[in-house]
Amino acid sequence: MNSIIHYIPDLDPIPLPAPVWLLKFLLLLGFVLHLIPMNIMLGGLILTGISYYRKSDFHTGLVRRMSKMIPVVVALTITMGIAPLLFLQVLYGQYFYSSSIILAFPWLSVIILVMAAYYLVYIHSFRYKKLSHSSKTAIGWTAAILFAIVGFIYSNEMTLMLTPEKWGAKYFPDPSGLTLNLGEPTLFFRYLHFLVGALAVAAFFIACVGLSDKREKWFSSKAIKYGAGWFTRFTLVQYLVGILWLIALPADKMMLFMGKDIAGTVLLFLGIILSLGAIMMLNKASQSESPKTLVFSSGIALLATLIFMAIMRDILRNAYIAPHTAMENIPSFFQASTIIPFIVLLLVALGIIYWMMRKFLTMKAKT
Amino acid sequence: MNFPVWDLGIAPGLLIAIVATLHVFVSHFAIGTGLFLVLTERKAYRDDDKDLLAFLKRHSLIFILFSVVFGAITGVGIWFVIGLINPSATSSLIHAFVFGWAIEWVFFIVEIIAGLIYYYSWERLERRTHLIIGWIYFVSAWLSLVVINGIVTFMLTPGGWLENQNFWSGFFNPTYFPSLVSRTFLSLALAGIYALLTASFQEKREFRLKITRYAGKWVIINLLLFGLSLLWYWKVFPDRIIEAAQGAIPITQSMVGWVYIFFLALILVTLTVSILLPRLNRAPVAILVMLLSLGLFGATEWVRESLRKPYGIYNYIYINGIFPDQIPEINRNGVLLWANWVSEEAKSVRSPDTTGYEIFRTECMNCHSLSGYMNVGRYIEGWDQQYLYETLGRLDVLRGRMPPFAGTDEERYHVVSYLTGFTGEPRDYDTGKEVYDDRCGNCHTIGRYRDIIPVTSDFSQSELKEEIIPMLHEMNEDMPPFTAGEEAAEKLAKYLSELSDTEGQDE
Numbered sequence: 120m121n122s123i124i125h126y127i128p129d130l131d132p133i134p135l136p137a138p139v140w141l142l143k144f145l146l147l148l149g150f151v152l153h154l155i156p157m158n159i160m161l162g163g164l165i166l167t168g169i170s171y172y173r174k175s176d177f178h179t180g181l182v183r184r185m186s187k188m189i190p191v192v193v194a195l196t197i198t199m200g201i202a203p204l205l206f207l208q209v210l211y212g213q214y215f216y217s218s219s220i221i222l223a224f225p226w227l228s229v230i231i232l233v234m235a236a237y238y239l240v241y242i243h244s245f246r247y248k249k250l251s252h253s254s255k256t257a258i259g260w261t262a263a264i265l266f267a268i269v270g271f272i273y274s275n276e277m278t279l280m281l282t283p284e285k286w287g288a289k290y291f292p293d294p295s296g297l298t299l300n301l302g303e304p305t306l307f308f309r310y311l312h313f314l315v316g317a318l319a320v321a322a323f324f325i326a327c328v329g330l331s332d333k334r335e336k337w338f339s340s341k342a343i344k345y346g347a348g349w350f351t352r353f354t355l356v357q358y359l360v361g362i363l364w365l366i367a368l369p370a371d372k373m374m375l376f377m378g379k380d381i382a383g384t385v386l387l388f389l390g391i392i393l394s395l396g397a398i399m400m401l402n403k404a405s406q407s408e409s410p411k412t413l414v415f416s417s418g419i420a421l422l423a424t425l426i427f428m429a430i431m432r433d434i435l436r437n438a439y440i441a442p443h444t445a446m447e448n449i450p451s452f453f454q455a456s457t458i459i460p461f462i463v464l465l466l467v468a469l470g471i472i473y474w475m476m477r478k479f480l481t482m483k484a485k486t
Numbered sequence: 487m488n489f490p491v492w493d494l495g496i497a498p499g500l501l502i503a504i505v506a507t508l509h510v511f512v513s514h515f516a517i518g519t520g521l522f523l524v525l526t527e528r529k530a531y532r533d534d535d536k537d538l539l540a541f542l543k544r545h546s547l548i549f550i551l552f553s554v555v556f557g558a559i560t561g562v563g564i565w566f567v568i569g570l571i572n573p574s575a576t577s578s579l580i581h582a583f584v585f586g587w588a589i590e591w592v593f594f595i596v597e598i599i600a601g602l603i604y605y606y607s608w609e610r611l612e613r614r615t616h617l618i619i620g621w622i623y624f625v626s627a628w629l630s631l632v633v634i635n636g637i638v639t640f641m642l643t644p645g646g647w648l649e650n651q652n653f654w655s656g657f658f659n660p661t662y663f664p665s666l667v668s669r670t671f672l673s674l675a676l677a678g679i680y681a682l683l684t685a686s687f688q689e690k691r692e693f694r695l696k697i698t699r700y701a702g703k704w705v706i707i708n709l710l711l712f713g714l715s716l717l718w719y720w721k722v723f724p725d726r727i728i729e730a731a732q733g734a735i736p737i738t739q740s741m742v743g744w745v746y747i748f749f750l751a752l753i754l755v756t757l758t759v760s761i762l763l764p765r766l767n768r769a770p771v772a773i774l775v776m777l778l779s780l781g782l783f784g785a786t787e788w789v790r791e792s793l794r795k796p797y798g799i800y801n802y803i804y805i806n807g808i809f810p811d812q813i814p815e816i817n818r819n820g821v822l823l824w825a826n827w828v829s830e831e832a833k834s835v836r837s838p839d840t841t842g843y844e845i846f847r848t849e850c851m852n853c854h855s856l857s858g859y860m861n862v863g864r865y866i867e868g869w870d871q872q873y874l875y876e877t878l879g880r881l882d883v884l885r886g887r888m889p890p891f892a893g894t895d896e897e898r899y900h901v902v903s904y905l906t907g908f909t910g911e912p913r914d915y916d917t918g919k920e921v922y923d924d925r926c927g928n929c930h931t932i933g934r935y936r937d938i939i940p941v942t943s944d945f946s947q948s949e950l951k952e953e954i955i956p957m958l959h960e961m962n963e964d965m966p967p968f969t970a971g972e973e974a975a976e977k978l979a980k981y982l983s984e985l986s987d988t989e990g991q992d993e
Contacts (some may be wrong), residue, residue, distance in 0.1 A: 202588065294490065
């Protein structure tokens with residue numbers, strides 16, 4: 120028996136309640152919906168943290184605005200994180216549970232770290248006027264670092280689950296769950312790719328904050344300029360980090376995006392083109408009198424880039440898992456009696472959320 | 487069994503219990519408080535009560551910090567913890583109910599967004615709109631209970647799902663409705679308890695007393711309804727609960743006792759400090775009430791969880807991840823061959839410290855640790871190898887409900903060799919009762935579950951010593967042989983015959 124396959128748990132005897140493609144679609148959709156607020160949260164906290172050391176009116180205004188928004192963005196990040204984690208577990212449970220048990224302590228500490236960081240951003244937001252400048256700086260940076268650690272733990276888990284050949288050597292000498300996947304050659308660049316991406320998306324978000332600020336015109340244009348400038352710099356750095364990650368991958372995985380896999384190659388190419396487009400449009404917007412359309416188009420290009428990157432990540436995951444589990448052969452059936460209520464309720468919920476958001480965004484200012 | 491076992495150093499169940507109790511406590515309170523807020527807000531508008539509105543605004547802030555943050559993250563926390571400790575059962579649940587969870591997630595998003603908007607829009611939205619958003623919050627929060635309740639109750643009473651594996655058969659299982667109703671009332675009672683706490687901080691005396699009385703009524707009425715629905719809940723499986731409460735599952739037995747104690751204490755204290763003497767409701771008292779309700783919650787959840795033993799999902803998968811129908815195969819071919827997560831060394835060297843430990847880890851460490859609560863040494867203190875070996879072969883008949891040991895005789899022997907390291911010195915029994923507790927009490931009780939008196943009362947002390955005790959395993963295969971020696975047998979026989987005499991006189 121192949122010793123790698125030996126450790127991979129058997130498939131769950133209960134068949135999947137939906138076809139693999141549908142569950143994958145939901146996984147990817149959920150992942151992108153989680154990725155966006157997560158990027159704004161993590162990148163936003165870091166950019167806010169840097170802004171503390173700049174004394175201009177713009178930076179003060181930026182910090183104040185971000186401080187109000189971040190708690191809500193954190194709530195969205197957590198809420199949107201649940202669905203992809205659910206679909207990940209149903210599709211890849213054999214891999215996911217095994218590696219999370221090997222990394223049990225760091226994995227479980229995610230809960231405590233997120234809770235601590237979440238309360239910190241609330242303190243930052245609700246006590247904004249009462250806290251001293253240095254306390255706010257310290258609180259903001261602590262929250263940023265805690266969330267960054269959570270991301271790092273996720274990178275460890277998401278890489279270890281794909282490499283069952285490492286499981287035995289990690290688990291047997293010490294089954295207490297006190298380990299990380301630091302020996303993984305792609306870990307550092309993969310994590311850095313997420314971190315830099317978060318900074319770029321958060322910079323873009325700040326441009327959007329500027330765009331939607333109708334009360335203070337000077338702030339609005341400065342925010343768009345600031346957003347465009349940092350979005351450009353981080354995205355350029357991202358190209359370098361992305362290349363390094365690609366090179367760090369095992370050769371057969373790297374080649375997926377260099378011609379071996381058509382979808383992977385095309386998506387990488389499109390991702391680069393679209394992100395360049397996003398950079399150009401946002402920079403043009405920052406010099407424009409009516410930047411709305413340009414920021415919006417740039418946002419679409421960025422969103423498409425994120426979606427393509429998420430699909431590429433899935434292609435990469437499949438390449439790791441394919442030798443052990445043929446995903447397309449996992450028994451499944453179509454459980455219409457639960458899938459249909461789910462979709463209907465999701466649509467109703469979106470309608471209700473839309474109504475509530477409209478009421479909320481048009482409500483009168485604080486008296 | 488398919489998954490690695492996390493050797494975390496403490497009883498894993500304790501970790502689940504802590505995270506789960508804190509989560510359900512906060513999440514139920516978050517549901518009930520939704521209704522409390524909207525009804526009270528409506529009352530405040532009707533009475534044009536500015537103090538009450540200011541109170542509600544403050545109340546909803548702390549509520550958000552509790553429910554949206556602590557409730558949401560500990561909820562994810564349960565999921566993390568059960569995935570680490572019971573991955574097989576978690577995988578079963580996720581496969582059976584993935585879209586149930588997805589639907590719950592939909593309600594959860596609405597709940598979180600409505601809750602945040604409700605808090606941020608006080609006095610800024612029209613009153614009517616603000617109330618509607620409050621209602622949306624409450625209804626979606628309650629609907630997430632409606633969904634998760636199906637999955638939680640499924641584990642204890644999977645009902646028709648065991649035959650047809652149909653989502654809805656498992657979801658609307660025999661304990662679904664009693665559980666839903668009792669959880670709803672408990673969540674409403676908790677909302678009142680939380681209001682007692684925020685009321686206790688109010689500085690205006692008259693207002694404090696008013697809110698205290700108002701909240702007190704919420705608590706008392708809903709607690710009584712909760713008590714009634716709990717009786718209904720228990721009616722669904724009267725045999726299982728009665729047996730457990732009589733000692734078949736000692737932890738259930740003691741937790742049922744705690745449910746009574748906390749329930750009565752909570753009713754009495756709340757009645758006293760809110761209705762009879764509302765001026766007593768100051769922060770320490772309100773915190774006491776809250777702790778009592780946490781105790782009640784913890785005890786009821788613990789009863790439910792312990793009733794499920796020895797299963798992760800009743801009659802479907804054991805708590806250690808083995809499916810019951812796999813046991814014969816494992817007994818035949820050996821657990822070492824069957825388990826994915828035993829090392830090559832354990833398979834080839836076959837020593838107590840590797841083979842024994844790894845089998846123990848695979849089959850027992852889902853519940854047992856080597857120190858602290860549930861530590862295995864506590865149960866086998868002073869045992870000799872033979873008794874250990876015989877008992878290990880009969881785990882599924884012991885009180886406390888354990889899965890059977892799965893594996894060959896040789897593998898069982900390896901585990902025994904490993905466990906011998908935790909038994910300590912052989913025991914000297916001072917009294918017959920000690921012998922009884924150690925050698926009979928693991929299966930029998932006195933006067934309750936598997937009552938030992940009818941079994942022994944027909945025999946004299948010398949018959950017990952000479953004929954019964956040495957022959958136990960020949961009379962009933964479920965009984966291990968008595969291996970504690972002559973002297974202990976003598977003490978035991980004396981104790982048992984005296985026991986029969988005293989019990990006989992009582993009748």
